[in-house]
Amino acid sequence: MKRYTIIVAAGSGLRMGAPVPKQFLAVCGKPILMHTLQRFHDYDRHMELIVVLNEDYRAYWTELCEQYEFVLPHRIVSGGRERFHSVKNAVLSIGELEAVVGIHDAVRPMVSLETLARCFDGALEFGCAVPTVVVNDSVRLIDGNENRSVDRSKVRVVQTPQCFRLSLLNRAFEQEFDPLFTDDASVVEALGEKIHLVEGNRENIKITTAGDLRTAELLLA
Amino acid sequence: MKRYTIIVAAGSGLRMGAPVPKQFLAVCGKPILMHTLQRFHDYDRHMELIVVLNEDYRAYWTELCEQYEFVLPHRIVSGGRERFHSVKNAVLSIGELEAVVGIHDAVRPMVSLETLARCFDGALEFGCAVPTVVVNDSVRLIDGNENRSVDRSKVRVVQTPQCFRLSLLNRAFEQEFDPLFTDDASVVEALGEKIHLVEGNRENIKITTAGDLRTAELLLA
Numbered sequence: 001m002k003r004y005t006i007i008v009a010a011g012s013g014l015r016m017g018a019p020v021p022k023q024f025l026a027v028c029g030k031p032i033l034m035h036t037l038q039r040f041h042d043y044d045r046h047m048e049l050i051v052v053l054n055e056d057y058r059a060y061w062t063e064l065c066e067q068y069e070f071v072l073p074h075r076i077v078s079g080g081r082e083r084f085h086s087v088k089n090a091v092l093s094i095g096e097l098e099a100v101v102g103i104h105d106a107v108r109p110m111v112s113l114e115t116l117a118r119c120f121d122g123a124l125e126f127g128c129a130v131p132t133v134v135v136n137d138s139v140r141l142i143d144g145n146e147n148r149s150v151d152r153s154k155v156r157v158v159q160t161p162q163c164f165r166l167s168l169l170n171r172a173f174e175q176e177f178d179p180l181f182t183d184d185a186s187v188v189e190a191l192g193e194k195i196h197l198v199e200g201n202r203e204n205i206k207i208t209t210a211g212d213l214r215t216a217e218l219l220l221a
Numbered sequence: 222m223k224r225y226t227i228i229v230a231a232g233s234g235l236r237m238g239a240p241v242p243k244q245f246l247a248v249c250g251k252p253i254l255m256h257t258l259q260r261f262h263d264y265d266r267h268m269e270l271i272v273v274l275n276e277d278y279r280a281y282w283t284e285l286c287e288q289y290e291f292v293l294p295h296r297i298v299s300g301g302r303e304r305f306h307s308v309k310n311a312v313l314s315i316g317e318l319e320a321v322v323g324i325h326d327a328v329r330p331m332v333s334l335e336t337l338a339r340c341f342d343g344a345l346e347f348g349c350a351v352p353t354v355v356v357n358d359s360v361r362l363i364d365g366n367e368n369r370s371v372d373r374s375k376v377r378v379v380q381t382p383q384c385f386r387l388s389l390l391n392r393a394f395e396q397e398f399d400p401l402f403t404d405d406a407s408v409v410e411a412l413g414e415k416i417h418l419v420e421g422n423r424e425n426i427k428i429t430t431a432g433d434l435r436t437a438e439l440l441l442a
Contacts, residue, residue: 132361136429138379138404140353140418147377147418149407155376156368158359183359186370197361197368203432208357211424215436 002099003047003120005040005161006090009033009106010052010079021057022207023106024064028220032207033061034070035109035220040102041072043116049074050093051106052086084181088173094166100124101169102161103184107207110219111161111200118198123163128193130163130185131200132156159200164188223320224268224341226261226382227311230254230327231273231300242278243428244327245285249441253428254282255291256330256441261323262293264337270295271314272327273307305402309394315387321345322390323382324405328428331440332382332421339419344384349414351384351406352421353377380421385409 009023018025023033037049051074053061058076065071077093079086087103094101100123104111115131122129139155140147162184164172172188181187185195203219205212230244239246244254258270272295274282279297286292298314300307308324315322321344325332336352343350360376361368383405385393393409402408406416424440426433 135378136427138406140377140379140416141371142375142377147416149379149403149410150362152403154363156361156363157356158361158370182370182373185359189370195361195368202430206357209423211440214439218435218439219432 001124002096003044003102004094004099004166005047005049005102005104006077006087007033007036007040007049007051007074007104007106008083008086010054010083010086011106020060021054022213024057024060025213027109027213027216030068030070031064032109032216033106034064034068034072036104036106036111037072037074039109039111039113040104040116043113044120050077050090051075052077052079052090054079082177082181083183084173084177084187087184091166091169091173096166099166100163101166102163104161105206108160108204109207110203110205110216111159112204115159115199115201115204116161119161119163122196122198123165126196127168128162128164128185128188129196129198131159131161131204132197133159133200133202133204156197158183158185159204159206160184168193222345223317224265224323225315225320225387226268226270226323226325227298227308228254228257228261228270228272228295228325228327229304229307231275231304231307232327241281242275243434245278245281246434248330248434248437251289251291252285253330253437254327255285255289255293257325257327257332258293258295260330260332260334261325261337264334265341271298271311272296273298273300273311275300303398303402304404305394305398305408308405312387312390312394317387320387321384322387323384325382326427329381329425330428331424331426331437332380333425336380336420336422336425337382340382340384343417343419344386347417348389349383349385349406349409350417350419352380352382352425353418354380354421354423354425377418379404379406380425380427389414
């Protein structure tokens, strides 16, 4: 079955104090988003790659591709108000009856080929597959003014790509937007679907801080 | 009030496939445990440092100190069966009526001086203070064969040093050992005490994997 990946790069967050959103920052000689696209292409060179960009950065991205002579084929879709709307735009742009679709954060270039295989294979088999990792530290849950320890063996930190059958995604994104949709799995879960978890890889961090950027520089070298 | 820190280095875990437990591995020119001790000394040079070691590694540590000309004053206490027993041995070795006591993982050399101030000040004011950080990723809780997303704004990942008034620790470690004691805060919590949370620092990771070791090499440079 044909595979698609939607790379969500619509964020315009400038939290790191950088002049451009972090997906455009160069790590090991090229923008993070190019590393991410390359990783998916390395996993399956027949996969169709869809990049969701904020309109304001569309021309800038084209310029970057020219500057870095980045020729890996991909299609651009415009971002929406929230992640939900961005992903919905991309899902609606897929003209197939059925496919396996991954949805991935642009700032996670360190996803391993093994994680990609587990996610796409899992979605083909179970309808959806979401990569997670365990936590090495104790975990507490805040409950009003109190907090309590939770059994950390029951806690999973969720990564991407979150992978789904296209037919399931189409149904999920027909729903009204809800602020409780914190990721794509939560949109599918709202349909009453069970979320199938697979093993992610610890290096597959979401590059958020300057420290993460230094870690990425090291791991992608 | 006088400050003490118990550095728990009793683990003999060889999970990284290294020839010695990870607290003895060299990062940026010296064993991790030496970086950790130095950090606490930098925060308060009058603080008394107690290192809990497995008997089998006592001579080895003495050798390392000679080899690296490490002269920072510290006292050695023998480890017990579980972390609970190791920490208890160290707590009982403190001959004071009252003090503020930090309990810290040997393999967390990247704790910041700001985190240390928040923990020791918090314990003085509230009786106990535990450093935590928020999670940037979605979080799920496993519940039998099911799993559900939890509001990640309510989740805190717990670090060390977990700091307490000595009188509180003395009462806590009089309790019988319970396998549910996953960290020192959970021992104190079993008394019915409320755990006061303070902000940790993201770099203050527990060095567990080879990847963490590379991150530490970068951050301690």
